[in-house]
Amino acid sequence: MKKFSLVFSLVLIALLCTSCMPWPESTTEIPRVDPNAIPPETVEELYSYYDQVDRTMTREDVEALFGPGVERKDDLGEVMYVAYLSDEKSCGVNVLYNFEGKVRAKTLYYNHSKDLIPFANGYTEDALSQVNEKDKISKAEELFGGPGLEIVCEYSQNNAVDESKIYSWYNEDGSSVQLHTQNGRITQKIWVVAED
Secondary structure: OOOHHHHHHHHHHHHHHHHOOOOOOOOOOOOOOOEEEOOOOOOHHOOHHHHHHOOEEEEEHHHHHOOOOEEOOOOOOOEEEEEOOOOOOOOOEEEEEOOEEEEEEEEEEEOOHHOOOOHHHOOOOOHHOOOOOOOEEHHHHHHOOOEEEEEEEEOOOOOOOOOOEEEEOOOOOOOOOEEEEOOEEEEEEEEEEEOO
């Protein structure tokens, strides 16, 4: 399990640094934010790519659905993940493949964090204070009044059912909370205050 968490952390770092999900400590948006992008109008549009990708798929399977993706490479020219983005709306999915060419992890693509607010359940600081590591995600969903938006899913390579996910809740002022989970239990809580 520790090995799974370490791999997930590394995957998350790579995906967060290169997708449109700024780190909580970040004071600037990701440079690729497009001010002219058209955000999705429904949660179905937002997840239209993300929900179609699962752990059983190969790159060929994914590209049969979406066409060729855009490879995002690190400074050494190594492929970190492949982006599949809608031409019509600002939505899509970033996919990390394992050495066998199967889906290892996926991250919800969105242009700007404010695009998620219309689809997210909110939360209160009081409710957030009652959520702790090792709690089931269902406790947070009950306290926050609904489920969070799933924004990352990483599949265990050693177990056919284990997976880690990140869920987000947003308030209207732009403040948000991210709960990292492994097999339905919270492993980390990150609170992002609204920018002035």
